Amino acid sequence: MKEKNEKVKSFKAYKKRKKNKNKRGIFKRKSGILVLVLIVAFGIGDLCIYQISSSLKYDIYYLEKDLKEKQNKLQxxxxxxxxxxxxxxxxxxxxKKLNMIYPTEYQKKYISVDD
Incomplete structure (x- = not known):
């Protein structure tokens, strides 16, 4: 085993040998950034969904208005x-328009149909 008092020849070797005692701090920072990114992504997604739903409500309103007009015209x-x-x-x-009149009795002709 290597002794604790052994001299380090290079900085890279020192970094390899040294253990990071502050690992929790690194994870806290990374998780904080991750939470922030998730919150921003959720906010952007929420705005996109709101925009889509608003445009669909707008379309529905005008389609219903057009439907009412066509129903009135149909009536x-x-x-x-x-x-x-x-x-x-x-x-x-x-x-009036075609000058059609009912025929009188002498104008009517009857046809006999044999059974």
């Missing part, structure tokens, strides 16, 4: 369809 078109399908309206339009 008005359905009302117009019902009005146009009314048989009285169709009859009036046929008489």
């Amino acid at each position: 008005t078109l359905e009302v117009e369809k019902r009005v146009n399908q009314n048989s009285n309206k169709i009859e009036k339009d046929a008489i």
Whole structure:
């Protein structure tokens, strides 16, 4: 074994032989830096998630607004369809626009169908 009082020939040999008594301090510093890095990474990740969710909420708002407008337009078109399908309206339009009239009795021709 080497004696404690032995002289060291070089600084490298001294460093190899010397034991680091302050290992806990090194780990504390490294773990403190690691915790700091994790906190910063968590904060940045949280901001990114908030930004994404905000943009999605913005898109949802405008899609819902567009959907309401289209539903209102659909309702008005359905009302117009019902009005146009009314048989009285169709009859009036046929008489006015197309000059269609009901045939009289002498204009009617009956066809007999043999069973």
